[in-house]
Amino acid sequence: MQEKALAGIYCIDTFGTITVRISFGEDKERQIIQRLGRGDASAMDDLYALAADKLAGVCARYISAEADRKDILQESFIKIFTRIGSFDYRGHGSLMAWMTRIVVNESLLWLRQRQRDCFVQTVADVPDDVADDPPDTTALSEDELLSAVQALPPGYRAVFNLYVVEGKSHQEISRLLHIKPDTSASQLHRAKRLLAANIYQLIRKKQ
Known part of the structure; x- marks a missing residue:
């Protein structure tokens, strides 16, 4: 497909x-x-x-x-x-x-x-210098935005989708993924920063 x-x-x-x-x-x-x-x-x-x-x-x-x-x-x-x-x-x-x-x-x-350990994984190269303001995604296609999300590591992607798309709380995510609520919150924070970096990279390529 x-x-x-x-x-x-x-x-x-x-x-x-x-x-x-x-x-x-x-x-x-x-x-x-x-x-x-x-x-x-x-x-x-x-x-x-x-x-x-x-x-x-x-x-x-x-x-x-x-x-x-x-x-x-x-x-x-x-x-x-x-x-x-x-x-x-x-x-x-x-x-x-x-x-x-x-x-x-x-x-x-x-x-x-x-991938049993993917929900507690950490990625060493999550950027610390990403701007706090959300990137302007209006110049990107839906295909490009989807690819930015799919580029996240599996654990980050799962927590991000459950929290942002499915509307689950960290308590609910912890039960679904068999992790601690604090781990879910940490994974979400890292996922958002890495996703922002992915999106900024796509934007720079189009400029």
């Missing part, structure tokens, strides 16, 4: 403020849920067609390699289809929010199993 397709649902309006555009029409959402409830097998195909690219973008926040993202997305859809009967529809957007949580959890599980 091309990164350009992923970037369309993951854009940074200003540093530290991220808008994630993940939704499809309320009528379409209701229809698919009703069809799934009736056991309509074709509804699974339709749900996959509507949501796969969007959920691949969610996975790309946490996982860099495309081959790994495909495996995680496949496992996520298996869980989505096997658990859809227990899903409680709570209005427009609730289905995508529920599926997003599954993909995030599967991505974090993958990281814990294969």
